[in-house]
Amino acid sequence: MKKRTPMVAGNWKMNKTLSEACELLESLKPELAEVSTVDLVVCTPFIDLPLAKDLLAESNIKVGAQNLHWENSGAFTGEISAPMLKELCDYVIIGHSERRAMFGETDETVNKKVVAALVVGLKPIVCVGETLGENEAGQTEAVVDRMVREGLKGLSQEDAKNLVIAYEPVWAIGTGKTATPDQANDVHKNVVRPILREMFGEEIGEGMRILYGGSVKPGNAAELFNQSDIDGGLIGGASLKTADFVGIVQGAL
Numbered sequence: 001m002k003k004r005t006p007m008v009a010g011n012w013k014m015n016k017t018l019s020e021a022c023e024l025l026e027s028l029k030p031e032l033a034e035v036s037t038v039d040l041v042v043c044t045p046f047i048d049l050p051l052a053k054d055l056l057a058e059s060n061i062k063v064g065a066q067n068l069h070w071e072n073s074g075a076f077t078g079e080i081s082a083p084m085l086k087e088l089c090d091y092v093i094i095g096h097s098e099r100r101a102m103f104g105e106t107d108e109t110v111n112k113k114v115v116a117a118l119v120v121g122l123k124p125i126v127c128v129g130e131t132l133g134e135n136e137a138g139q140t141e142a143v144v145d146r147m148v149r150e151g152l153k154g155l156s157q158e159d160a161k162n163l164v165i166a167y168e169p170v171w172a173i174g175t176g177k178t179a180t181p182d183q184a185n186d187v188h189k190n191v192v193r194p195i196l197r198e199m200f201g202e203e204i205g206e207g208m209r210i211l212y213g214g215s216v217k218p219g220n221a222a223e224l225f226n227q228s229d230i231d232g233g234l235i236g237g238a239s240l241k242t243a244d245f246v247g248i249v250q251g252a253l
Helices: 018-032 046-055 082-086 097-103 107-120 132-136 140-151 181-200 202-207 218-225 242-252
Strands: 007-011 039-043 061-065 091-094 123-128 164-167 209-212 232-235
Touching: 007 091, 007 164, 007 209, 007 242, 018 039, 018 046, 018 061, 018 242, 039 091, 046 061, 082 107, 091 107, 107 123, 107 140, 123 140, 132 140, 140 181, 164 181, 181 202, 181 209, 181 218, 218 232, 218 242, 232 242
Parallel strands: 007 039, 007 232, 039 061, 061 091, 091 123, 123 164, 164 209, 209 232
Antiparallel strands: none
């Protein structure tokens, strides 16, 4: 039996105005109020963070951001720093495939952002995953291995205790395609987990959570999360609908 507490984190991406965010959060709170054995997080756009912090302050749902800059301050127009986020949330997504593909994120910048987040006490959700071309070329293991090692380079065992890894095969995000539970668990168990144990020791590596992301829905959540090394999900589109997100959380219970 897994000893790791499951987590379900919603990544709203660039969705929800303030009024829309208010409506969604207010609908989620009563539906999830009795959940005590799954860690719940909603990662909202920057503009929604103050609202989410206030609305969820007395709830069992934590707040996360979707990105940050590695510098604490400076001439970086349009960016948000870790100290700014620390006053608003607990978690931050780093290295999402969309950031890598569209905005030039690299393993090096992911590592710098992870360090910046940890310094102020934010908990990074670090994303890794291969493209369709890399998957079809048999490069999944090599790509994920590189992303994990480079993204977490130089971190201590204490740092690792505050990290969450999210394996998101790029070919399964928003496409309707989903890795089978066995395929996803194979990457978690036989690629990511051994690297974490090697880097941070057996006990800490075994205790770190590895989420799966990639077209997770209420209908497949339980089967995915029942796998030995899938410790929950980083949920995209389905996190924007109360019924879908609640259904996925029920799959983790």
